[in-house]
Amino acid sequence: MPRRRSARKAPDDASAALPLFVQALREISLAGRTLSAKERLDLHNIGAGAAERGVPLRELIEGHLAEVWRSWATLPGVDAATNTDALKRTGEAVFRAAEDAVGELAKGYEETQRWTVRRDESLRREFIDDLLTGRDLGQLAERAERYGLQLAGTNVVAAACSSQPFLDSGTATSSVQAAMSLRFSSRHVLVTAREGLLVCVVPHDLAGAPEEFARQVGEIVGRNSSWRVGLGQPQSGPGGAVRSFEQARNALDLAERLDLDERFVKAADLLVYQVLLRDSAALGELVTAVLEPLRGARGGAERLLDTLEAYFACGRVTTATAKTLGLGVRTVTYRLDRVRELTGYRADDPAQAFTLQVAVLGARLLGWQRPAP
Structure with a gap:
């Protein structure tokens, strides 16, 4: 989370804060000191404020560095330097302060930016929860x-x-x-x-x-x-x-x-399946009444169910069913005959086929338990 702003805030507008930065440079050029704790906090807050306003970090840093170059010749420490060594010491202090200033600006900016991202992510999650659960519909459209x-x-x-x-x-x-x-x-x-x-x-x-x-x-x-x-x-x-x-x-x-x-x-x-499931109790009774006898088939009901499912999917065409299942036509015909013998329903009769097809669909939808073949 970004630092709590100091009681005495730095100006929110980075350009308005530049005179304070220049004043700090003037004092540093004379005293050879580093940035004070308050100056660092002010710069940190300036960076945070720029992030909140959407000012690019590069623009913020360039503005402060440009002010260092513009004010260099007029700094009192530079004017007072009597020799090369004195000018060098002044330059080191000023540019060290400039480097520290850039660091504080960037830290304040990045901390606020990370906080903003986390806040936006939290708001987004809350919005999605409400959107996909139907909560707070009154305010949802605006959000x-x-x-x-x-x-x-x-x-x-x-x-x-x-x-x-x-x-x-x-x-x-x-x-x-x-x-x-x-x-x-x-x-x-x-x-x-x-x-x-x-x-x-x-x-x-x-x-x-x-x-x-x-x-x-x-x-x-x-x-x-x-x-x-x-x-x-x-x-x-x-x-x-x-x-x-x-x-x-x-x-x-x-x-x-x-x-x-x-x-x-x-x-x-898939609406037809939804219709079938609306009365799952009745559908279960139909599945049991029609398909329960298939449990008595040798190898169980699964192969016969698979055959019926493929048969209906192929438009009740035996040759197409055989091709889909990778079986011979005689095998498919034999299995359909076994279904008729066990259940009393003919898969090739339109009226009886409808009952069989609904029962097979119901078995899949309800997870009708059947032993492994």
Whole structure:
């Protein structure tokens, strides 16, 4: 944290403080002393004040050093020097003081800058917590403007998961944030880590932003690693971000339950599964009633479930199913016949196939326990 300012503050404006600095140089040129404790504190405070106002450090230091050169010829110690040795001693004292002054200016500047960064990071974390949990909605829109988000409009949230959790201070988080900011401007993109996920909030009309986010995650994590991005639906208003975030998380959860191959899953494409899960008790009863007999198959139910799943995914085409599973057509036909024998449902009958398909989906969604084949 920056030092507490002294009771007698140095002028906040660095240019207004230059006469005090010159006065110190005048005294030092005569006495050959170093900077006093008060002079050091004043310079430290000048550096801190410049950082608060956003004055570049280089400009601050250049201003003070330029004053050393401008005042050199008029310093009383220089004027009073009667020989080369005396002038040398005066020069050493003055330029040592100038060097110490630069050090104090830089320390005050850097301490305040670090404090400002920590404060901004703390404010940003608080804002993100409120944004993604729906707290303090009344003030959220006003606070969002600081980060370039227009919560009165419509935003969309993407969330990425990986085998390794994302951390707010992690390299992956900062790298994706930098890449997204470079591509779309930091005023339109907010990237953060939350609950082990990497979260991206963008305006819904920022074309290609969610896809670019997914691409950047793949680049950072590694395409051969385990990762997936879920995309919520566009939502408006201060509470829109939290709703879209929940949808993105649900999309990731559903993709995991269904063991989907897609790296980029959209909540809008998974609505049918959400509908099924709204009455999980009824869905569980359907799964048990339809699929429980498959447990009696030799080798268990898993191979028959896999076959049904592939069969429905291939549009109920036996040859395509066989190719997908790497099996012979006869094997697929045999397994479908076994399903009919055990459950009483025909996979090639449209009405009965629908019941079977919903039951298979329900088994995946509910994590229906079945013995290993």
